[in-house]
Amino acid sequence: xxxxxxxxxxxxxxxxxxxxxxxxxxxxxxxxxxxxxxxxxxxxxxxxxxxxxxxxxxxxxxxxxxxxxxxxxxxxxxxxxxxxxxxxxxxxxxxxxxxxxxxxxxxxxxxxxxxxxxxxxxxxxxxxxxxxxxxxxxxxxxxxxxxxxxxxxxxxxxxxxxxxxxxxxxxxxxxxxxxxxxxxxxxxxxxxxxxxxxxxxxxxxxxxxxxxxxxxxxxxxxxxxxxxxxxxxxxxxxxxxxxxxxxxxxxxxxxxxxxxxxxxxxxxxxxxxxxxxxxxxxxxxxxxxxxxxxxxxxxxxxxxxxxxxxxxxxxxxxxxxxxxxxxxxxxxxxxxxxxxxxxxxxxxxxxxxxxxxxxxxxxxxxxxxxxxxxxxxxxxxxxxxxxxxxxxxxxxxxxxxxxxxxx
Amino acid sequence: xxxxxxxxxxxxxxxxxxxxxxxxxxxxxxxxxxxxxxxxxxxxxxxxxxxxxxxxxxxxxxxxxxxxxxxxxxxxxxxxxxxxxxxxxxxxxxxxxxxxxxxxxxxxxxxxxxxxxxxxxxxxxxxxxxxxxxxxxxxxxxxxxxxxxxxxxxxxxxxxxxxxxxxxxxxxxxxxxxxxxxxxxxxxxxxxxxxxxxxxxxxxxxxxxxxxxxxxxxxxxxxxxxxxxxxxxxxxxxxxxxxxxxxxxxx
Numbered sequence: 001x002x003x004x005x006x007x008x009x010x011x012x013x014x015x016x017x018x019x020x021x022x023x024x025x026x027x028x029x030x031x032x033x034x035x036x037x038x039x040x041x042x043x044x045x046x047x048x049x050x051x052x053x054x055x056x057x058x059x060x061x062x063x064x065x066x067x068x069x070x071x072x073x074x075x076x077x078x079x080x081x082x083x084x085x086x087x088x089x090x091x092x093x094x095x096x097x098x099x100x101x102x103x104x105x106x107x108x109x110x111x112x113x114x115x116x117x118x119x120x121x122x123x124x125x126x127x128x129x130x131x132x133x134x135x136x137x138x139x140x141x142x143x144x145x146x147x148x149x150x151x152x153x154x155x156x157x158x159x160x161x162x163x164x165x166x167x168x169x170x171x172x173x174x175x176x177x178x179x180x181x182x183x184x185x186x187x188x189x190x191x192x193x194x195x196x197x198x199x200x201x202x203x204x205x206x207x208x209x210x211x212x213x214x215x216x217x218x219x220x221x222x223x224x225x226x227x228x229x230x231x232x233x234x235x236x237x238x239x240x241x242x243x244x245x246x247x248x249x250x251x252x253x254x255x256x257x258x259x260x261x262x263x264x265x266x267x268x269x270x271x272x273x274x275x276x277x278x279x280x281x282x283x284x285x286x287x288x289x290x291x292x293x294x295x296x297x298x299x300x301x302x303x304x305x306x307x308x309x310x311x312x313x314x315x316x317x318x319x320x321x322x323x324x325x326x327x328x329x330x331x332x333x334x335x336x337x338x339x340x341x342x343x344x345x346x347x348x349x350x351x352x353x354x355x356x357x358x359x360x361x362x363x364x365x366x367x368x369x370x371x372x373x374x375x376x377x378x379x380x381x382x383x384x385x386x387x388x389x390x391x392x393x394x395x396x397x398x399x400x401x402x403x404x405x406x407x
Numbered sequence: 408x409x410x411x412x413x414x415x416x417x418x419x420x421x422x423x424x425x426x427x428x429x430x431x432x433x434x435x436x437x438x439x440x441x442x443x444x445x446x447x448x449x450x451x452x453x454x455x456x457x458x459x460x461x462x463x464x465x466x467x468x469x470x471x472x473x474x475x476x477x478x479x480x481x482x483x484x485x486x487x488x489x490x491x492x493x494x495x496x497x498x499x500x501x502x503x504x505x506x507x508x509x510x511x512x513x514x515x516x517x518x519x520x521x522x523x524x525x526x527x528x529x530x531x532x533x534x535x536x537x538x539x540x541x542x543x544x545x546x547x548x549x550x551x552x553x554x555x556x557x558x559x560x561x562x563x564x565x566x567x568x569x570x571x572x573x574x575x576x577x578x579x580x581x582x583x584x585x586x587x588x589x590x591x592x593x594x595x596x597x598x599x600x601x602x603x604x605x606x607x608x609x610x611x612x613x614x615x616x617x618x619x620x621x622x623x624x625x626x627x628x629x630x631x632x633x634x635x636x637x638x639x640x641x642x643x644x645x646x647x648x649x650x651x652x653x654x655x656x657x658x
Contacts, residue, residue, distance in 0.1 A: 107516045111571045111592035114519035167593045170569045172518075180498060182569040 003311060004318075011318040014291075021287055022323060028283040029327025030334060032276040033380050037335035037373055040269040044372075045346070045364040047262035054258035055251055056132045057197050058120075060099075060223035061232060062239065063254055065247045069220060070254070073118075075104055075176050078218040085242035090224065094235050097129035098224035102209040106173040108153075108202060110161035117157070117202045119171055121209025124148070130223055133191050133201070140165040140189035148205035150188030154198025158190050165190065171202070176214035183212050277380060281387040288320055288391035299395050300403020313389075313396035320388030321381075328381045332373055339366045433544035433560045436579050441475070441539060443583030443612060446639035448473045451610075453634050457525045460627040466523060467635075475536045477648040481656060482523070491523065493532060494653040500529055503653045510654050526599070526620040526630040538575055538588075541568040556581040572598075580606075584613050597623040610637035 015022050055061060064086075069077035081100055082090050090098045102121030107114055124143040128134045134142040142152055151169065153161075163169055168184045175181040185204060192198065210216060226232045232250060239248050252259040292299070299312055345363040449472045456465045467484040481492040490505030500513040518529045542562035550557050562575040573593035578586040587602045599622045603615035614634065621629040646652050 107514075109519055109571050111573070111590075111598055114516060116516055163593075168564075168571065170571050172569075184564075184567055184569045184571075 003314070007311065007315045007318055011315055011322055014315075014319050015322055018291070021290070022326075025283055025287045025323055026327040026330060029280055029324055029380070029384065030331035032280040033328055033331030033377060034334045034338070036269070036273050036276050036376055036380065037332060038338055039272050040372060040376065041335070041339055041366050041368065042346070042364065043265040043269055044369065045366050047265040049364050050258050050261045052132075053194060054255045055225075056130075057193060058131060058133070058201065058223075059251050059255050059258075060130055061225045061229075061251050062223070062236065063249055063251075064222040064224075064239065064243065065220070065249075067245070067247045070247065070249075073103060073105060073220070074174060075213045075215055075220075078176075078215055078220060079246060081217055081219055082222060086239070086246075089235075089238050089242050090222070094227050094231055094238070096225040096227045097126070098222055099123060099126035099130050100206065100219040101127075101221050101223065102206055102213065102215060103220040104173055104209075104213060106171050106202070108157070108161065109170040109172065110163045110167070112162045113160060115157065115160060115199075117171075118200050119173055119209060120201055120203050121206035122146075122203055123206050127203075130225060133193060133197075133203070136193055137189040137191045140187070142189050142191075143203060143205055146205045147207045148188075149186065149208065150204070151185035152189040152191055152203040153187055154201060155190050155192050156195050156198040157202070158187065160199070163187055171204075171212070173213050175212070181212050181214065183208070273376060273379065277383055280380070280384060284320065284324060284384050285387050285390060287323075288316065288388050289394070291319075292316065292391045292395045295395070296398055296403050299398040300400045303398065304400040304404060309396040312398075313392045316392035316395045317385065317389060320392065321385050324381055324384035324388070328377045328384075331380075332377050335373070336368055339368050342366050431546065431558065431581075433546040433558075434539075436546070436558050436583075437539060437544055437560060437562075437577065439583040440577070440579045440585045441536060444585060444615070445472045445475075448641055448643050449610075449637060449639050450641060450643070451634050451637040453632055455523070455525060456631045456633075458627075458629050458631070464524070471643060471647050473643055473648060475539075478532065479648055479653065480532070488523065492653050492656075493522070493529070494648065494650065495532060496648055500532070501650060501653060508654075510650055526622055526628065531620075537570060538562050538577065541565055541570050542575060552580075557586060580613075582613050584615050586615070599623055604631070609634060610639045612639065 064079075066077040066079040089095065100123065102119070104119055106117050106119035108117045109115075122143065123146045124134065128142075137152060138155070140152075143150060151171070153163075153169075158164060161169065165187050167187055169187060170182055170184050172180055172182040185208075191203075206219070210218070226235050236248065236250060302312060303309065345365040347363050449470075451470045453468050453470055454465055455468065456463055465485075466482055466488050468480050468482045470478065470480045472478045476495070476497050478495045479492065482488045482490065490503075492503045494501045494503070500518070501510050502513060503510050513529055520528060522529050522532060542564055545561050545563070546558055547561045548559035550559075558579050558581070560577045560579060562577060564570045564572065564574075571593075573591045573595050576587075576589040576591065578588075580586055584606050585603060586606075587600065589600045590598045592598050599620065601618055601620045603618050605615075605617040606613055607616050608614070609616055614637065617631060617633045619629050619631045646657060
């Protein structure tokens with residue numbers, strides 16, 4: 001402790017013997033750490049957004065279908081509404097929310113255009129708990145009951161159909177007899193989402209969809225969210241045991257892209273950390289080696305005066321720790337400051353619709369995760385100190401005689 | 408004793424008068440127009456010409472109809488299109504393409520698509536009588552033209568009828584010749600219009616021989632169909648409206 005009290009001021013003063021070099025190193029470290037932290041925030045926000053756009057739009061965490069539905073989403077692959085053990089699980093606290101849907105390919109026709117859609121018959125109150133789309137109904141209103149006569153379309157689809165709220169569109173589907181069934185719906189609401197979702201989905205009351213397709217009480221799918229993510233595997237097992245004849249899958253297999261994006265981004269942050277660290281290490285080691293070479297005489301003198309090599313090593317390591325510590329604090333501060341600069345999230349509007357291709361929403365909600373910030377800062381600091389042990393070791397190996405002999 | 412015939416006569420006049428004064432029934436007028444157009448059965452030869460700003464193209468076809476629901480159209484010229492055929496039976500429509508040698512049942516998504524590149528859609532073919540069944544009709548105007556009374560009939564979709572149009576406006580002559588059919592969107596803006604350009608005697612009746620379909624707002628695009636010859640109310644063999652005849656013509 002006493003030694004530290006002696007060495008700490010020494011190290012601190014040594015740090016500022018060459019302020020320019022110190023500042024440059026601090027900048028290198030802080031910019032490196034800043035990039036790691038900001039990337040991690042950005043990519044986390046991105047993968048969160050990509051998960052949300054996928055799961056909270058239509059997918060949910062678990063989907064239950066009749067076997068074959070996913071390959072051929074028609075009325076032929078239908079299932080009975082949940083009953084018995086399955087209904088029990090769905091209504092248990094392990095399930096946060098669930099909804100039954102009729103979901104079939106269909107055609108929507110206006111006076112000017114005929115376009116393919118996925119007709120989705122929903123129970124509005126259940127849907128609100130699972131999907132953000134009801135809340136994203138920007139014009140008009142969302143469906144009010146399962147018997148609602150209206151249809152809710154995406155903004156872009158409405159534009160392409162040249163229709164609007166209050167007008168009638170005709171929906172055509174194949175019914176259970178294989179015949180063409182058609183029905184007029186009044187457009188009552190327009191929702192905003194990604195362009196693909198806007199173009200694909202049209203929502204009607206589930207009763208209307210069931211009578212149109214001739215499904216009667218049958219449904220196409222059940223979508224549910226688990227009460228918490230960790231209980232998902234257990235819930236899956238329970239569901240599979242309760243309904244062995246049905247095809248039950250999690251979002252990871254139904255929306256592989258969203259899953260890939262979220263795992264890839266985590267890997268990417270780690271990879272970036274190593275790349276940045278390698279660059280930082282070169283800078284730190286270079287600076288400290290320079291410092292050590294310049295001060296060979298000094299280290300020789302210190303040892304000649306009786307300072308143990310161990311203490312020399314400690315002194316130089318302490319110097320590096322302070323130097324990198326400064327950089328780490330500055331970098332973390334800079335990263336927090338940068339994130340704070342986007343209080344309303346990062347608007348990807350400038351990417352136009354490009355961001356949607358990789359599954360992200362329009363606005364990325366940037367958040368500082370203190371645990372992650374601390375972890376990455378600590379890793380960079382610790383690795384930096386370890387790298388700086390080499391110059392420190394060189395300093396401690398200076399022979400007093402040879403050193404004093406140098407001019 | 409002489410009172411009775413007078414009373415009877417009076418009664419007859421009283422009964423008949425409203426019938427004479429009443430405007431003709433819109434439903435009946437439309438029905439008559441469709442009957443005149445297609446009869447119980449028909450066999451016609453038609454030339455269809457598609458006009459576009461840079462080109463025009465003529466196709467010859469033969470068409471058979473039976474009742475309201477069944478129709479078969481087969482192209483006979485030019486050689487490039489010959490053999491293409493469309494069969495409509497009840498609610499279903501099939502097309503046959505000789506180059507693919509395949510019969511395809513038309514999916515709903517294709518029904519609104521252009522038929523052989525013209526301004527007609529498959530729907531015009533397969534849902535021609537929608538106007539009779541899915542609309543309510545009202546006589547809105549009567550005028551005289553060329554010695555005929557011309558009735559303008561407005562057709563509004565029945566509530567919940569699966570139709571996209573806001574209204575149709577049809578002009579029918581008193582002898583059952585269809586003069587025009589206009590399609591309006593739900594803002595009552597004209598979208599497309601079919602007009603009869605020439606009426607003459609064909610197959611023993613007055614017939615709209617040349618008809619033109621024009622999309623509204625595009626003055627340089629239209630399609631004309633000219634009926635070259637026609638026979639009505641003939642006995643057609645049952646095999647005409649079959650998938651096998653669609654693919655392998657027997658005539």
